[in-house]
Amino acid sequence: MSCGHIFLIFSAFLSVGRTLANHPSQYRRHEIYSRSDTPAFYVDAYHPTPLHETYGLGIDHPLSKRTGATLADSAVAFLRSKTGIDVNVTHVHASYEGSHSDYAYVTQYHEGVPIANAVANVAFNKAGQVIALGSSFVQTTNAASTVPSVTIAEAITTAESMLDGTYDEAHLPAPTLSFLARPDGSLALAHTFYVRNATALTWYEAFVDAHTGELLSVNNFVAEAVYRALPITEQVLTQGFEDIVDPQDPIASPIGWHNDGRSTYNTTVGNNGMSFKTIQANTTVESGPNLTFIFPQNPALDPTVQTNLDAARVNGFYIVNVVHDYSYRYGFTETAFNFQWDNFGLGGSGNDRVEVIVQYQGLNNALFTTLPDGINGFMYLFLWDYTNPERDGTLENDIIVHENTHGITNRMTGGGTATCLQTLEAGGLGEGWSDMMAEWTEQTSAVITDYVIGPYVTNSTAGIRTYPYSTNATINPLKYSSVATLNEVHKIGEVWANMLHNVYAALVGAHGFSQEAFTNPSGSEGNIVFLHLFIDALPIQPCNPTFVAARNAWIQADVTRYDGANKCILWDAFASRGLGLNAANYTDDFTVPTGC
Template sequence: MVAFNKFFASVFLAIIYASSGLAAPWPVSSKHPTGRLRIVGRGLKLNTFHPESSYETFGKGIDHPLRRRDDVGLEDRALVFVQSHLNIGSDAVAFRSGFAGEVSDHAFVHQTIDGIPVANAVANVAFNKDDKVVAFGSSFVKTNNAAPSIPTVALEDAIATAEDALDGTFNDHPPTLEFLALEDGSLRLTHVMQIQNEETAAWVEAFVDAHTKEILSITDFVTKASYLVLPITEEILTQGFQTLTDPEDLAGTPDGWHSDGTTNTTGNNAVSFKGATTATTTESAAGLVFNYPQDATIAPTVSANVDAARVNAWFLVNSIHDLSYRYGFTEAAFNFQNNNFGKGGVGNDRVTISVQDSAGVNNADFSTPPDGQSGAMRMFLWDITSPERDGALENDIVTHENTHGITNRMTGGGTGSSHSTTEAGGMGEGWSDTMADWNEKTSAAVPDYVLGQYVTNNPAGIRSHPYSTSATVNPLRYSSLTTLTEVHAIGEVWCNILHNVYAALVGAHGFSTTARTNPAGTEGNTVFLHLFIDALTLQPCNPTFLTARTAWIQADANRYASANACLLWNAFASRGLGTNAANHVDGTAVPAGC
């Protein structure tokens, strides 16, 4: 979700949008890493809890009990490692998902009690291509205070309770029975189901106590041919539309964006519409020509401007699909496609893009349910100017929203629920701003970056500071988290840190103009995006700034044999994320030799 924190005409506009295991350490100075206040449905307030993850990385890797056994697969390797590393029995852990990546293989597991998964007690294991463990994250908990594993509340009654309290309807996605770890150390048995409200676009996973009918927690899935479009390297309309012919990258979309035979803004990766999925934009001439010039002097709701918005948003989502595919967000890694071409993952989940959505103004959001259910993007009009402006025509906003789908799917194994804490949710906003920043770079220059200029008609954009390598222009650093509680504000800190990491890599290795289609380069922008994507699957569920930083360092070890380790450490440390950083207190130390 994009939100903004700027004064306009003196008005502050803030869009809010059965064996014992090892317990992860609880937070010392802040609830950012473990909790998040949710206000849902008819004003229901929930302080959701997620056990803090322990996280270890192992550089070149460590052995595991089944290393180099030809007769075992990823699932067996992961389960045996977790059992041996945490000293738990085979009945306390179960495999959830996994895939083989380009430089490492990733497995995602959950803790179990009597064969029932613990929803928020999960672990992830990464193996390098030498079959050594290089990263392990775990939020497993002690299980000596668990509720009985046979429910006494019927599923139908639990659904009715959730529908009433959350002001929505059960969407028929298969419900499950899962334990839920609470902050007091207890584990409650819950019925888990998805509740949606089509009018408000609310979409949550509800955890209802299977013995008391109390709603204990929720997962919020919403993160608040030729085409006349804004090229992906441009941010705002004043930079000019261009006609791009056959922009699809067949490495990511082998049968093209119109592989289903349609001649409108419908395809395997996305469908762009206004009001209903059938209200798409059709080619304006024979041969898949989508030429709809936008007229900024009249209302965005006129027919031609609606077509311009649908086409631009559809072009961007497809382009980011193909770009991220090149760097590892593939079918097996839980991406968004209807047809997965037999390459793994679950299909039937292309992104739905609702332009000029009537549910809100001055914002945008993206819902990321588990792999196999479509990601849902909603783009709103912005009424700060006259005439109004369309968020679907500002590339950085569309890119920001689409990136929520990437980061939510790749962390935690495709569940869409691994950025549920305040700190992780904030980092999600930061990653999204970072991807927009990356996409609009055209040379080795790293100027200050401003997001949201067009929709607000304000060169200062919608963030509190420009993203900058200058501490005077942008003073945000790790210790800023001690006074920040809102996810977009936290995201600004993370994005500014990554902006400085990007500048260091490009400064050292130069810039590739072909990075979008050639991930094999050694230039700094190519290296940066590899580390960005690789780290998502290495980091634990509900990452913190510290664990995410460590995942970046390990990603460099996996892909580049730690060639950039000192550069990365120095860049992180320059904004307070050095080796001695802890509990939102700055650290500027770096490893010996750096």
């Protein structure tokens, strides 16, 4: 589906996020499209506003003195002490142990049925103390009957018609029943299942009222070899292709990039990802023995000619694998719900590498569909028609990194469900993280330069964002208060990305720059510190975080990993853009804690 020149680029979601009055963060209005791209109707997806608290060096929980208390039991006990919810109506749906923190993700139940939008997360330090809590648990005094009045067949028919897709019984999980917390405090019983339109690139989790048949809500899911590719540190092909020898990281990819635990390939297929055009069989085969993938790209020719198509598939495969490897080093591992076909028995759900579909039908866009752990991620990369010949988005690295990052942030926020960046504000944060991750890969020294997204495909030094990301408020004036005037995820994302640009610049200014950050995350340099905090903060924040919650997660991540050594650096940077100590409700505050 083409979005023309509206610049709905790099979206994790196909639909356009619209706002309710003052866009309260608990809502995301999903605009549902028909095949003709005519807006058909809206679905107001409600998410209870989460409680989010961080606890610095850590506090005890009710089971702190109990020998042998499990992570799950400790999390549930702490949640009960904070929310009053009975432990018998909760279920720990995921947990994992990180390098500096441990995490548990909990779903609330009522009469044996999960409440889909009532979730919680608890983070612990390695001493077993609680360092963060997020909870959208609700009261359950006004709940519908657990016995459906509407059949699942009727519900599927309704959802397929309204969402212009299909429920594929052979390839999608079986429908379930769940409750949905509603804005009026009630609980609606819903038939819950996936509806997909492979042509329009939509993929929804649908919630159809099991008593009225109404579509109540949706979760929208829509980030020894030689490769001639654009090095990860380069943005666009005009910087020059290189023949990159054995780039795989033996720690992150122990069986290499062309083995998925079942088979060995001499094509753009492997454990972490695969790159193809239209159908999985259309991959690129090695150009020479021993996994040599050298296909000269000719910018004077159309992107679809064979050598250019092969160059694109190789570059897409290379970048997705590099992102897998360095993000693995920083904590996006099997237990943290990453994308791999074979998880080597290390936890998490396998069979979910990233599928990179290059030169997809349509123009001027890129998309990433993040589904729950255990289901593939899908990256769709388009051609761009701002020039003649057209340009291929697969040959601009910031596009690929941006999209891949949607997979990281959607998986690590909320415990692998891919459903916890659904509100307008949280979706905006997702766009900001993706832009900033692309920038992180392309800053090459301690000299911090302004950063622009999308200059190659648009043939414009201004790129596709409103302003360059900059520490100079004259060049980029966006502040926290800007969010109040914005009702689109990419525009909101610009505010967050520019804040993170300022955080990055401050950390590099204080600690210097490491040229080994991609493969050695043990250094103390500022770019290494930044990416650790970036990744560490994701599982600390609540489901559907706000700017304030996301900031607090960064502050807490620094306490947990670095004993708060960067507290004032972080606060100064956030406060410089209005997200200071007392910032709330999109009102700027420039104050910092005492001592900073």
